Amino acid sequence: MVTALADNPVGRLVEDLILQGGVDTSHIRWVPYDGVGRAVRNGLNFTERGFGLRGAIGCSDRGYSAASQLHPDDIDWDQVFGAEGARWFHCGGIFAGLSETTADVAATAMAAARRHGTVISYDLNYRPSLWNAIGGKTRAEEVNRRLAPLADVMLGNEEDFTAALGFEVAGLGSAVAGLDTDMGGTSADLPELDPASFGRMMTVVNRTYPNLKLIATTLRLVRSATRNDWGAVCWTGGQLYQSRSYPDLEIMDRVGGGDSFASGLIYGLLMGFNVADALEYGAAHGALVMTTPGDTSMATAAEVAALVRRESARVRR
Amino acid sequence: MVTALADNPVGRLVEDLILQGGVDTSHIRWVPYDGVGRAVRNGLNFTERGFGLRGAIGCSDRGYSAASQLHPDDIDWDQVFGAEGARWFHCGGIFAGLSETTADVAATAMAAARRHGTVISYDLNYRPSLWNAIGGKTRAEEVNRRLAPLADVMLGNEEDFTAALGFEVAGLGSAVAGLDTDMGGTSADLPELDPASFGRMMTVVNRTYPNLKLIATTLRLVRSATRNDWGAVCWTGGQLYQSRSYPDLEIMDRVGGGDSFASGLIYGLLMGFNVADALEYGAAHGALVMTTPGDTSMATAAEVAALVRRESARVRR
């Protein structure tokens, strides 16, 4: 993990949690704390779990975080991708929108990864409130259009493609309805995906960014905070793959679903699974993380694999 | 809030919780505690949440509570409704049945409210065990018949109207089946309401109590302790209104549903919403309170409004 943390008791608590996950902390940049959180802080995210028709609430408090104040020359990416040989680089719109400088950090990292042949994924993850302070939608489009040509894998839904990347394709609406993440509604099933329309959008995206080898997104229909329909879809090599669908998925704590989809998919691809299987790993991992408290995964690779094999939720003993 | 509490650590804890809700505590009468709970106590209510086919359990322990020992001349209602201008007075059968004196307190308050033009609501809320010690069903009928002519708004279901108010209307059964609150059953849907029969009952009630401008009740079908069908209905101006229905509502802790329906409805009417909208506020508020622990509402007005607008349970961040 390459990031920065303010060196105070909160940051050291985060370090504990990162270590617990078995993640390498040697590339965390520890920034001296100013004692009050004016020069630098650690970002916080308060969440309240939803239940039934009461939706979850998130309150992001990440202004002036150490990560947001990273500068392009703070990290020796050649060390990361070259000497240490990192095989995959994952980044996204939340990091890029943290401050005026983080887009440059992302661009520098992606260019370095490309030099070393490291695979690059980017999650558009468009959050309007994040971008408001640094130029809004216009800035988001500008940043994402600058970074998109540097990625191999793009994660993002229709809203991301239009709002965060600026695509405005006539007749796209119906085609990509099925790609909305976290879509509220009362209809009985996951929206039908029109492969032809989706293919047309992919053609347009592909024309602009021929570098994108794979585009993926989750599908979520929010029946209630406790029950969602869930699934995922990806497009690669001109072909559309759809994961097993999880109707009426029981949710304990929804946070982390999207990130765990991404990590499951990347795991599958790194392990050399075929695309269809990797997509199933992503969807299954995202589903499992929503059955445990918190936004980081508590599922083992074996548990994800069992779910991909459609093993039931029988007791294991 | 106009009530009495025994001045001991339990009462002071209750005061904390009342303050936390932003409720004015200046009309709480603090009664000196006798050190053992023989002369006066604070009422307690133990509850165990239900789960699935295990229903919730309530154990009321409110004998000799300070509230039950209020006397009609303990409170200066002209101050409350006149000088301070309280706009709405809400009371009900649980308070009136607490002791031999509380019905007089309620009657005195309602008469004073009427003098000052304050709107009055009364929730019949018939609980047989409560009345047993002071005369049973006969006493309940007598008290409720004395108080009903003083109210503007009546909350109560069919059981309340027959058992607590003494109505015995031929052929009423089928008409009001849909009005049962907390009705167990295995049928697939909320019971159908026969508007004609219900109208006949309302005609009878109206003939006896022409003062009642609005009558309302919740509809609840208990599929399991964790899943209820939920809704509400009200009658006013000769017309019947039915709220949005909430099939398969997921329940965390059912206590407080009825009271939160009442407060949501009253809020809507006080805000000047039309009856249909006020009814939706009541049903939505009652639904939300059952998704949080405890019997007092943790929902904001904005959250209730969002549910009335049928916004989904998507994460808000």
Add this chain to the structure above:
Amino acid sequence: MVTALADNPVGRLVEDLILQGGVDTSHIRWVPYDGVGRAVRNGLNFTERGFGLRGAIGCSDRGYSAASQLHPDDIDWDQVFGAEGARWFHCGGIFAGLSETTADVAATAMAAARRHGTVISYDLNYRPSLWNAIGGKTRAEEVNRRLAPLADVMLGNEEDFTAALGFEVAGLGSAVAGLDTDMGGTSADLPELDPASFGRMMTVVNRTYPNLKLIATTLRLVRSATRNDWGAVCWTGGQLYQSRSYPDLEIMDRVGGGDSFASGLIYGLLMGFNVADALEYGAAHGALVMTTPGDTSMATAAEVAALVRRESARVRR
């Protein structure tokens, strides 16, 4: 309860919990602890509750438990069944498979119970990992075949009858599909039971073990860790009884379902209920225990009876 515990703080905590249940502890054999758990221990069972598509996990850690080291002459069964007049003796395959000596303990106890006219039930409960260390499936078959002729009531599903008792009946598969406990699947309903096939299997079992007066098992279809279809079936006097079925039973903590079925059934038979009613008590008790945390029952007899009478999960207050 007749068992052995190591006399250390863990064992004394278990004693507390046994006492809390109102169980007689006078036949617990307290074995001196060696201070390290090499000579003797108390068995532990770690469990993680499941949620939705994440199944529950159990981790049994019961090697060298005091119970596993019981010897046939450690207990004065004539005292238990004779002088003290215990009316029912329940035992099973988990105890019998604990070590090389426990099968002898079980056999000795069952023989003594038989001498005193005490009713004997045996739960096959086949767990392969348990038997692996002492001879595997071969040993399990040998032990169960030795104990089966000593029982009056047998609890076990189809897997138990084939794997743990060695029955290999042609064409049995379809007949007993409905008897699988904890069966994962996605079908919409509890599997249909073919009474004719099941009757044929019972005929075969009966021919081998004419002593078995009643055979029973639970039926469980695992839709998710949080929702199971549930029911039970028993065969006696050449006739098949099926309990009320509990579709979509909401599960808080699944552990203890099978044991609570057994205890509910035994309670019903001890109370002199007819077989159909006793079976309903078993199914209802098993269902209730899964709505509370932990594997021991928190349900009262009155609560079980109410569920048997199909009372709804309305609040009781």
Add this chain to the structure above:
Amino acid sequence: MVTALADNPVGRLVEDLILQGGVDTSHIRWVPYDGVGRAVRNGLNFTERGFGLRGAIGCSDRGYSAASQLHPDDIDWDQVFGAEGARWFHCGGIFAGLSETTADVAATAMAAARRHGTVISYDLNYRPSLWNAIGGKTRAEEVNRRLAPLADVMLGNEEDFTAALGFEVAGLGSAVAGLDTDMGGTSADLPELDPASFGRMMTVVNRTYPNLKLIATTLRLVRSATRNDWGAVCWTGGQLYQSRSYPDLEIMDRVGGGDSFASGLIYGLLMGFNVADALEYGAAHGALVMTTPGDTSMATAAEVAALVRRESARVRR
């Protein structure tokens, strides 16, 4: 344990805790609950632990408890003391002051115990607030004077002897200063006991109640809620015994110190220890209970014995 409880969920929770302690519950009288706590309740006692200079707080809420409504003929004492052969009967001023009838219950029990040769102890335990509702100090004196002649062992401090039993002995003050329980102060040591003066008081008490074979009390100097000086003293056969003194005893939760002193002393006497040893058991048990949460003892007999032997608080492993 001979008492009465209201048969509601609170009473059944109390039953669980009594069972957990290994206490026989067969003489608990279960009184039907009225659903509201007006006719009968279960007594409650709220406590807040003290810390440092913030003293503990107790809030007793036991009006109309089932125990307070016991009548002399509710219990078959001949069964308890005769057929079942209870060896010791313990009772006290808190029970006797619960209501108008409990003194009669105590008198009846003590008379029966006397008939059967059962040893009787009585803890004066004078709490003014308790007696206020039924006649105050006058009633307390009357009741205690009626019961004192029936006891063999009396527990009580100087305040109890004067206020609750009505002794007014000239010059007693200085003699019994050392007998005050729970005495606040800032002096450096446990108050000195003047054996001559104390002997004179005992002579007076003995002249009035020659039946009292042993009188005992705890000594407590409250340096802070977290540190007390602690000890105990008893008089028997014309001789005064003083326990080991526990200066600067560290307190986690002070409730239960007096009752655990009584039970430790009674245990010692029942075991046939000499008076000096039994007194040490009482003082040590009282000390240990104040190191654990709650007012019931979590100490084993072996732990009490080790403390009596002055073993240190080294880790045992």
Add this chain to the structure above:
Amino acid sequence: MVTALADNPVGRLVEDLILQGGVDTSHIRWVPYDGVGRAVRNGLNFTERGFGLRGAIGCSDRGYSAASQLHPDDIDWDQVFGAEGARWFHCGGIFAGLSETTADVAATAMAAARRHGTVISYDLNYRPSLWNAIGGKTRAEEVNRRLAPLADVMLGNEEDFTAALGFEVAGLGSAVAGLDTDMGGTSADLPELDPASFGRMMTVVNRTYPNLKLIATTLRLVRSATRNDWGAVCWTGGQLYQSRSYPDLEIMDRVGGGDSFASGLIYGLLMGFNVADALEYGAAHGALVMTTPGDTSMATAAEVAALVRRESARVRR
């Protein structure tokens, strides 16, 4: 309470806690939240309780808090001090050092209070890290020298007077050693105060700020995080008052000691107590708050009064 909060779930939780304390929230300015904490936030303060020789840790995270962004014209102080008649205004160096604008807010408020005859107190509370970002010690001196002439009551220790107010009096060291708050050390007693030297310092301070009618500070000697010597001192009318000393005060959670001293002192003065008594209320309130978790007081006025009367920490029941 006059302040500003960001209108997000964290701010609304703070509102709950303020309401619970019975504090008027009508002068809280609710600032719209930007969704990420870049434009405005709610200040946070993480604390870890100390124990024994492990000191407590505080981590302040209050950059860009809504309070720090208040501007002088945000509040209608004439309404607060005039129409509503607030009797006392308390403020201090932590607020004044929050940002470039808060000193102006404080000055404006103090001037307005002065116009309306409201008593004004100011707690110097010098925290170097707070001032670092806006000019350091130089800025602190400048701000405090600007505000000191506007106050009636000054709270501050020797370090505050020298570092935060710029006094450099020859020979002052020995005189004010006794005024150090939170002073670590191993000496056996609270440092001796040299009244003559202290008087000389007060003469100097008084010459510069003749407006200061009363100066007060706490005295704390940190023996361990769990045991402090504690007391307080104040100077007024040319006379020095010293509170009762609390040697070896047992500490549960030290945060809030200084603020509770201030509020106890102000309470005493507002109640019209003489200075010596008001000082005792301050010291006692500060002592009590350190026996409960958190930094806000849980002590009632009656509990503070009892401690002032030197009542012991006996149980109250």
Add this chain to the structure above:
Amino acid sequence: MVTALADNPVGRLVEDLILQGGVDTSHIRWVPYDGVGRAVRNGLNFTERGFGLRGAIGCSDRGYSAASQLHPDDIDWDQVFGAEGARWFHCGGIFAGLSETTADVAATAMAAARRHGTVISYDLNYRPSLWNAIGGKTRAEEVNRRLAPLADVMLGNEEDFTAALGFEVAGLGSAVAGLDTDMGGTSADLPELDPASFGRMMTVVNRTYPNLKLIATTLRLVRSATRNDWGAVCWTGGQLYQSRSYPDLEIMDRVGGGDSFASGLIYGLLMGFNVADALEYGAAHGALVMTTPGDTSMATAAEVAALVRRESARVRR
């Protein structure tokens, strides 16, 4: 960390905690679990914190742990000490006494460390119950005498030297009284150490094991479970060093004091501190770990250093 764990959910939880501490897990040998804990288990240690005169309790349950079943050829020590260059190897009597094979594992490791010039420390840590099952004191002496010649640094108190290593030196008693760890008592101070006598014992030990360059032990006087006198002493180069003494150290949870002493001392020596300073680091680290829950250290190096510098327990903020 070089050890073995059974690969079940308990072992994986332990892995989480090891990772959280930043410890390299690559040399943990994961042993397949047998499902019941008969062939292999994970060791457990139950602890109950002491309070005041109630001592802490430990209940070790480590029979058949994966670590106890390690064999000498299970680990490639040349890889650990050679290729990976571990600088220090720490081991002790608890590991060596786990089973018949672990002494061989220890001997193999120590010999390998010696070959690669790695410093070796050994903590005698004699626990009689551990050795009972494999030959008792005789076996302990034999094992420790075999391993002592392989160590550079020895941790152990007088009891360890006599009981676990078999030294029986005339007149040693008085000399080593000061070396008792965890010594209960009521004396006012840490026992005086007679340097001459201690020197004589060291001379004897040195004559037998000239390889031991440093011998160290903690000093603990148990005033109560909550207050200990604490310190440490070491002998090296013919000279005796004694750490700062910590009288009346406040204890939250005593477990881990000895191990944290060892790790603090080793840290100091590895950092190149002189012996006196390294000893202070050991004593301070041991003291700090007893102020936090659990047996693993939560103290940072900076916190230990501050304590060594005798900084007080003032709040840090």
